[in-house]
Every structure is written in C-alpha cells, then in structure tokens.
Amino acid sequence: MANRCVYCKCDLDARKALSVCKSCGVKVWGLKMYEAIDSQMNDAKETGNLEQGNIA
Ligand SMILES: [Zn+2]
Structure with missing residues (x-):
C-alpha cells in the first residue's frame, strides 16, 4: 500500500x-x-507502541 x-x-x-x-x-x-514528531513516530513504530488514534 x-x-x-x-x-x-x-x-x-x-x-x-x-x-x-x-x-x-x-x-x-x-x-x-x-523533526521531533517524525523521530517520535519512528521510535514508536520501531518499539511497537504506535497506537493509531491515540497520539497525544
Ligand atoms: Zn506533503
């Protein structure tokens, strides 16, 4: 996709x-x-903590 x-x-x-x-x-x-948001999102994805719709 x-x-x-x-x-x-x-x-x-x-x-x-x-x-x-x-x-x-x-x-x-x-x-x-x-850059702060981008790196936070990538870190969250890498550690498996990314919850869609639950981003503060
Ligand atoms: Zn664009």
Missing part, C-alpha cells in the same frame, strides 16, 4: 511512520517540531 502525505498526496517512504511529507510538515509545524 502506498504511503502518501495527507496534505499534498505525494508519495512517501513506506517505512515512514508519519503520513506527512517533510515540506508539508515544516509548513504546518515548523522544522524543529516536524
């Missing part, structure tokens, strides 16, 4: 936990916040 950005619908890396591309993420959250 293709992983697409929820904002611009561009294709994303299928391994990426966050469904927002970098350019949209930076526009929405700013670079620092985007």
